Amino acid sequence: SYVLTQPPSVSVAPGQTARITCGGNNIGSKRVHWYQQKPGQVPVLVVYDDGDRPSGIPDRFSGSNSGNTATLTISRVEAGDEAYYYCQVWDNSSDHRVFGGGTKLTVL
C-alpha cells in the first residue's frame, strides 16, 4: 500500500518560514492535500491540489509537489500556526485515501 512519510516534528521561530515535507513514491503524480489540526479541534483544510488555498486560509500557507516530495510552506510563522499538519493523497492503485503520519509544528 502507498505510504506517506512526514517528519514527526518541525520547529521554527516566529516570523520565520516553516517547511513540512511529505514523502511518497512519485508523489508528484498525485494531488496532495494538507490539513491543520490544533489540539482538541477538527482538522481544517489549508492547502489542496498541491498548492491551492481554500477561502479564508491566509496566503502565508502554500504548497508544492514534485518528484517524491510534497512540501507545505508556512511563511511568517505565527504562534497560532502551532498545530499538527497532515498530508493526504488518493492512491489510484489501491483505491485508498492515504494520510501521512502527521508533523507537529512548534513555534519557538
Add this chain to the structure above:
Amino acid sequence: EVQLVESGGGLVKPGGSLRLSCAASGFTFSSYSMNWVRQAPGKGLEWVSSISSSTSYIYYADSVKGRFTISRDNAKNSLYLQMNSLRADDTAVYYCARSVGKNKPGDYWGQGTLVTVSS
C-alpha cells in the same frame, strides 16, 4: 452554512456492533462524496471508508474491510457507518467529511463521535 453532525458513538464490548450516523445540512448532500476518517487517542488521522454521491463507488481501508459497511440516504441527507466485530484498536474519534470526489480533499468535517471498544 455547511454542517456535519456525527452521532452514535459510545462504549461497546469487543466483538460488538455500533452504527454511526452523520447528518448533513447546508449543501446539496446528493452531489458530494462522503468519507469516514478516524483518529485514535493521541494518534494521527486514518481514513476508514468513502462513498460516492450516488453510491456507485464504495471504498474501505484494509483494516476495516469485511467488518464495516458505509452507506448513505440522500433523501435524508445522512451518512452511516455500520461497524461490526469491533476490536480495541477501533477505539477512536470518528469524523465524517465531505469531498467533491475521491481525488479531492475533505473540505468540511464534522466534530466527530467517540467510539470506545473495551470490556
